[in-house]
Amino acid sequence: MLIATLICSDEACAEETEVVTPDLAALDVAACACGCTLVVLGVSDWTEARLPAVRALAAAA
Ligand SMILES: [Zn+2]
Numbered sequence: 001m002l003i004a005t006l007i008c009s010d011e012a013c014a015e016e017t018e019v020v021t022p023d024l025a026a027l028d029v030a031a032c033a034c035g036c037t038l039v040v041l042g043v044s045d046w047t048e049a050r051l052p053a054v055r056a057l058a059a060a061a
Helices: 024-029 046-060
Strands: 002-008 016-021 038-045
Touching (some): 002 024, 016 024, 024 038, 038 046
């Protein structure tokens, strides 16, 4: 899974959102709530992003 950071293409909106997707091709149809298209700012790997959080939870328990 991938985590994509998206931003609205409308400068007046500029809403940022994160989307978890197995396939970047799915982001082609992503749209902001305002109706404008979303532009990909960056992509992170879900597994790498999750590991530190999992370890932190285990340590706290
Ligand atoms: Zn928007």
